[in-house]
Amino acid sequence: MLKLLEGPQTMGRGPAFWGAAGVVLLAALAYPMFADPYDVGNFGYFFVWIFMALGLCMMWGLCGMLSFGQTFFFGLAGYGYGVIAIDLGNGPLGTMAGLVGGLVLAAVAAAVLGYFMIYGRINGVFFGIVTLSVTLALAYFLGQTAGPEWAIGKARLNGFNGMQGMDPLTFPGPDGGIVLEETLFYYVLILGLAVAYLLLRMLANSRFGNVLVAIREDAERAELLGYDVRRYQLAVFVLGSTLAGLSGVLYTSWGQFITPSSIGLPAASMPIIWVAFSGRTDLTATLVGTFLLLLGFQSLTIYSQETALVLMGALLMATVLFVPRGFVLGIGDLLARLAMRRRREPRPAAAAEV
Amino acid sequence: MLGNLFAGFYQFADVFAFLVLSAAGLAIIFGMMGVINMAHGEFVMCGVYVTAASYHAGLPLPLAQACGTAVAFLIGMVLEAVVIRPLYTRPLDSLLVTWGLSLVVTQGTLVLVGSTFPGIGTPLGGFRVGDYTFSAYRMVLFAAAIGVLGFVWFLFLRTRFGIQARAVMQNPGMAQALGVRRNRVYALSFGVGAGLAGFCGALYAPTMSLIPTMGSSFIVESFVTVVVGGSSVLLGTAPAAVALAVIRTGLNAWYGQIIGQIGLLVAVILIIRVLPDGFTGWLTRRTA
Numbered sequence: 001m002l003k004l005l006e007g008p009q010t011m012g013r014g015p016a017f018w019g020a021a022g023v024v025l026l027a028a029l030a031y032p033m034f035a036d037p038y039d040v041g042n043f044g045y046f047f048v049w050i051f052m053a054l055g056l057c058m059m060w061g062l063c064g065m066l067s068f069g070q071t072f073f074f075g076l077a078g079y080g081y082g083v084i085a086i087d088l089g090n091g092p093l094g095t096m097a098g099l100v101g102g103l104v105l106a107a108v109a110a111a112v113l114g115y116f117m118i119y120g121r122i123n124g125v126f127f128g129i130v131t132l133s134v135t136l137a138l139a140y141f142l143g144q145t146a147g148p149e150w151a152i153g154k155a156r157l158n159g160f161n162g163m164q165g166m167d168p169l170t171f172p173g174p175d176g177g178i179v180l181e182e183t184l185f186y187y188v189l190i191l192g193l194a195v196a197y198l199l200l201r202m203l204a205n206s207r208f209g210n211v212l213v214a215i216r217e218d219a220e221r222a223e224l225l226g227y228d229v230r231r232y233q234l235a236v237f238v239l240g241s242t243l244a245g246l247s248g249v250l251y252t253s254w255g256q257f258i259t260p261s262s263i264g265l266p267a268a269s270m271p272i273i274w275v276a277f278s279g280r281t282d283l284t285a286t287l288v289g290t291f292l293l294l295l296g297f298q299s300l301t302i303y304s305q306e307t308a309l310v311l312m313g314a315l316l317m318a319t320v321l322f323v324p325r326g327f328v329l330g331i332g333d334l335l336a337r338l339a340m341r342r343r344r345e346p347r348p349a350a351a352a353e354v
Numbered sequence: 355m356l357g358n359l360f361a362g363f364y365q366f367a368d369v370f371a372f373l374v375l376s377a378a379g380l381a382i383i384f385g386m387m388g389v390i391n392m393a394h395g396e397f398v399m400c401g402v403y404v405t406a407a408s409y410h411a412g413l414p415l416p417l418a419q420a421c422g423t424a425v426a427f428l429i430g431m432v433l434e435a436v437v438i439r440p441l442y443t444r445p446l447d448s449l450l451v452t453w454g455l456s457l458v459v460t461q462g463t464l465v466l467v468g469s470t471f472p473g474i475g476t477p478l479g480g481f482r483v484g485d486y487t488f489s490a491y492r493m494v495l496f497a498a499a500i501g502v503l504g505f506v507w508f509l510f511l512r513t514r515f516g517i518q519a520r521a522v523m524q525n526p527g528m529a530q531a532l533g534v535r536r537n538r539v540y541a542l543s544f545g546v547g548a549g550l551a552g553f554c555g556a557l558y559a560p561t562m563s564l565i566p567t568m569g570s571s572f573i574v575e576s577f578v579t580v581v582v583g584g585s586s587v588l589l590g591t592a593p594a595a596v597a598l599a600v601i602r603t604g605l606n607a608w609y610g611q612i613i614g615q616i617g618l619l620v621a622v623i624l625i626i627r628v629l630p631d632g633f634t635g636w637l638t639r640r641t642a
Contacts, residue, residue, distance in 0.1 A: 066446060120627035125390050128449060129577045130626075133619050136574050141612055265570050269457050276450055306461040313457030320450045321440065 005198065007205030009062065009213055011282045011332050016339065028190055032183045044186035046294040047193050048250045053274045053290040054200055054283060055243030059236045060272075061280035062204060064216035067237070069113075069131030070244040070271040072138055075263035076109055077102035077245030078252040079142070079157070082166040087153035090167035092177035099169060099249050106245025107238055114237040118230050123219070132268065139264030162259030169253040180253065189250070193287075196243070200283055212236055244271075266309055273316045279329020289328035357484020364488050365607065367496040370599035374499040374591065375557060376572045377579035378506060379550035381591040385580050386523050387543055389438055390449035393456040394576055395569025397548045399463070401426045401555025406564055409474050419556035426552020427545045434544035439537070456569065463566035471564040491560065498557055499595075502550065506587045509546070519543050578622045584632025593633045598622070 006013040012021070032040045052070050059065045081095075081102035088094035116122075117130055146159025157163055168185075170177040180188055203209055214222040215229050223229045252258045261267060278289020293312075300308035323330050376398065383391045391397075405422035409415055437455065441448040478490040510516035521529040522539045530536045554572070562568060579598060583590030601621050606614035629636050 066449070116623050116627060120623070121630055122626055125445065125449065126581055126626065128390075129581055130619075130623060133574045133578060133622070136570060137615055137619055140615065144612060265567065266457055266461070269453060272450070272453065304465070306464045309461040310458050310465065313454040313461065316454030316457070317437070317451050320447045320454070321437070324444070324447060 001202065004202040004205040009204040009209050010201050011284050011329065011336070025190075025194065029187075032186060037182055040186050041182050042298075044182075044189050045254055046291055047186075047189040048247055048254055049270075049274075049294060050193055050287060050290050051196060051250070052244040052247035052271050053278075053286050054196060055240035056271045056275045057280055057283055057286040058200060058204070058212075058243075059240035060275060061282065061286070062209060062216060063212040063233060063236045065233060065237060066128045066272070067131045067240065068128050068268055068272065069135050069241065071263045071268040072131065072135040073106040073110060073241040073244040074248035074251070075138060075142070075258070075260070076248065077106040078248030078258040078262070079163060080105040081249040081252050082163045082258060083152045083155040085166040086155040090170075092170045092172040095167050095170045095253070096172070098166065102249040103242055103245050106248070107242045110238045110241035111234070114234045114241075118233045118237065135268050136264055139260045142260040142263065160260060162257050164257045166252060166256055168256060169249075185254065197283060197287060204283060208232070208235075269316075270312070273312050277315055277319050277327055279326025279332070281325070282329050282332070285326060285329040285332055289326070292328070355484070357486045360483040360488070361486055362603070362607075364492065366599050366603045368492050369602045369606075370595050371492070371495040371499040373575055373579045373595040373598055375495065375502060375554040376551075376576040377583070377591050377595065378502045378587065379547040379552075379554065380576045381580050381583065381587045382506070382550065383544055383547035384577075385583065385585045385587065385590065386519075387540070387547070388445055388523075389442070389544070390445060390452065391547070392449055392453040392573070393459065394551055395571070395573035396456050396459040397426050397430065397551035398555040398558075398572045399459070399566070399569040400429060401552030402559045402562065402564060402568065403463070403467070403471065404552070405556040405559040406471060406474055409559075410472060415474070415477060415560070419553075419559070422556035422559065423549050423553040426555070427549030430548020431541050431545035433548070434541045435537075438544065439540065442540075460566050460569060467566065469565060473562070473564050474560040476560045495557055502553070503588065503592055510587070515539070515542065578618065582622055582625050582632050584634025586634040586638075589637045590632050590634035593637070597625075597633075
């Protein structure tokens with residue numbers, strides 16, 4: 001099993017890479033001891049989004065399915081979490097049920113939508129358009145639920161102002177449970193992210209991941225080799241969308257609100273920009289790049305959100321026109337090549353190009 | 355009775371005109387050229403803003419609308435040369451680039467122009483049929499939609515440019531070998547698509563509130579129409595617009611706007627499930 005942590009579908013191998021990864025992890029773990037709690041909470045907030053990016057990396061980078069629907073599942077799970085938590089009276093019971101319910105909602109929605117699209121042979125471009133359409137429709141729908149008639153049980157949807165009143169995720173424990181916030185939120189998210197990252201790495205290098213890449217390279221060839229392409233596509237679509245759902249649940253828990261604007265445009269563009277900029281074919285690049293972009297974006301947003309978004313758009317254009325593989329991945333490749341040259345080893349066969 | 359019948363037709367004509375006008379430009383850029391133009395809504399917005407700005411500068415409305423169309427056409431030509439041309443062999447990348455472009459334009463407009471822009475009142479007033487009053491301008495839009503279909507038919511099936519354009523779309527290398535200037539044809543076709551998008555915006559400028567994010571209210575409908583229609587404008591986009599307009603009008607009338615919007619999407623997903631090549635594929639198979 002652990003052998004799968006390194007392989008052709010993931011960048012980075014050997015003691016140097018894992019050593020560096022360990023140092024980064026330790027630094028992240030030590031960070032709350034030095035930083036002020038506000039910054040810690042802020043970093044935790046960045047981690048929320050990375051699950052969604054990793055999910056997109058799996059389905060788009062590995063399998064070639066560009067989904068504009070990450071925020072659709074994000075919103076579905078976020079709202080699902082809120083509705084369930086509020087209706088079950090919050091607390092450990094409500095929020096844990098909300099967590100599970102939100103994820104199940106995202107997964108089931110992805111399975112249904114994915115079934116119709118993938119088994120309907122909607123591929124490439126149309127896949128993107130249909131996912132974008134449902135995303136915008138959901139944002140539009142939730143935006144007009146302002147009236148009191150739009151409530152599920154006790155949970156008012158509240159239209160464009162968004163839903164509020166759910167507790168943050170609460171683990172069962174003494175005194176009404178352990179509330180997941182601030183520094184604890186940060187640590188749990190680091191842990192979750194590390195586990196998700198390692199599991200996805202293993203998945204990417206497993207037989208499943210190799211088939212995904214085969215489908216990306218040439219779906220027809222993969223099919224002629226005897227793989228049921230549609231099953232793999234559906235599986236990775238559900239996986240990626242559920243990860244987006246996890247981001248949605250965590251986001252709602254983090255801020256105790258969710259609004260339709262986290263689903264519609266421009267929010268729906270963000271995952272695509274993160275992943276494209278980072279290098280969509282690689283999980284490590286996505287992880288690092290997404291974090292850096294979120295950090296940069298937030299530093300700019302303080303001055304002007306519009307300008308920050310203009311820059312993000314320009315960054316996407318620049319990536320596609322000049323570094324189609326992605327900036328972070330390009331830098332990673334460069335580092336790997338330098339390391340190789342120093343050791344005077346023959347270069348390994350290059351990973352498959354997109 | 356007459357009033358009710360006409361009201362039904364009026365609703366249908368309104369949705370039909372919106373679908374045809376907003377999809378026509380995309381049908382050329384995406385349906386024919388294969389460039390997935392996510393910035394289509396921003397071309398429409400460009401038409402709207404230029405029309406409104408020139409109207410406020412004192413031009414009469416039809417002239418202002420011509421300005422909106424022309425500016426979108428020119429911007430389309432320039433963008434094709436700068437951004438789109440390197441990406442003809444990478445269709446999914448053209449999607450990303452135009453997606454980025456759309457973000458830049460939308461947010462850039464917010465920075466430069468602000469979140470609102472003075473609109474234009476709807477001209478022409480109303481007319482009565484039976485017990486109801488209808489907006490005359492909506493009928494102009496319907497006529498314009500028919501006119502656009504006629505224009506596209508004429509341009510691509512009856513002119514020298516149209517023949518060259520269709521040749522380049524089918525086989526660029528061969529067309530070039532026969533002396534067609536490929537890049538010019540691409541640029542012009544893209545410009546025509548952008549211009550039609552601008553024309554759509556120019557026409558709808560007097561009916562909408564002007565906000566920088568208005569492009570996204572066009573993009574879904576136009577893509578959906580083109581996808582359901584398939585690659586041909588006349589055999590695809592037009593029948594698709596009729597079918598979707600009937601579905602949308604019916605759902606709107608019985609269940610309200612939001613069900614209309616969602617029902618439209620469901621219908622689209624079901625239609626592509628049955629007709630993967632859209633109406634074009636279905637109709638050409640039947641006539642072939």
